Amino acid sequence: MKRFILPLGVFVALLGFLWVGLHLNPREVPSPLINKPAPAFSLAQLHMPERQIGTRDMAGQVWILNVWASWCVACRQEHPVLMELARMKLAPIVGLNYKDVRDEGIANLQRAGDPYVVSAFDQDGRVGIDYGVYGVPETFVIDKRGVIRYKQIGILTPEVVTGTLVPLIAKLNKESGNG
Numbered sequence: 325m326k327r328f329i330l331p332l333g334v335f336v337a338l339l340g341f342l343w344v345g346l347h348l349n350p351r352e353v354p355s356p357l358i359n360k361p362a363p364a365f366s367l368a369q370l371h372m373p374e375r376q377i378g379t380r381d382m383a384g385q386v387w388i389l390n391v392w393a394s395w396c397v398a399c400r401q402e403h404p405v406l407m408e409l410a411r412m413k414l415a416p417i418v419g420l421n422y423k424d425v426r427d428e429g430i431a432n433l434q435r436a437g438d439p440y441v442v443s444a445f446d447q448d449g450r451v452g453i454d455y456g457v458y459g460v461p462e463t464f465v466i467d468k469r470g471v472i473r474y475k476q477i478g479i480l481t482p483e484v485v486t487g488t489l490v491p492l493i494a495k496l497n498k499e500s501g502n503g
Contacts (some may be wrong), residue, residue, distance in 0.1 A: 364473035370443035419443030
């Protein structure tokens with residue numbers, strides 16, 4: 325009888341871990357970048373390759389970085405939510421056009437509408453790698469000090485916008501940029 329106690333204990337512990345795992349949200353993958361400075365970048369703009377856009381241009385304001393691509397089906401599903409978020413004017417949305425073809429990215433925005441104040445063109449995906457992107461779309465909220473305060477993996481939904489982004493951005497906009 326005693327020889328069954330240890331395997332039974334291990335089995336019960338595994339069941340406990342599985343039970344907890346069933347209640348976790350797979351989109352809430354902890355990012356090591358949360359509450360850390362956003363990786364600095366300077367890239368050519370999607371629409372005007374002769375001009376650069378980067379983290380320095382956004383300093384001193386709360387902003388949203390949305391990683392997207394014209395080849396991304398989920399990005400197309402997310403796009404109406406981004407358009408509505410842009411209309412809300414909570415914070416500027418910067419697009420990071422990830423591993424894409426410039427002309428296809430531009431055509432996609434012309435066809436669907438452009439929610440971004442500007443899009444950076446990350447053709448080789450290096451900036452995406454610095455941000456820990458492993459799939460698109462992904463969205464980051466960056467505070468006035470350049471610190472990543474939130475990361476959404478996958479599609480932004482209206483519920484995420486109203487339940488998470490709106491209150492977070494309102495709070496961050498009230499904070500001093502020096503703290």
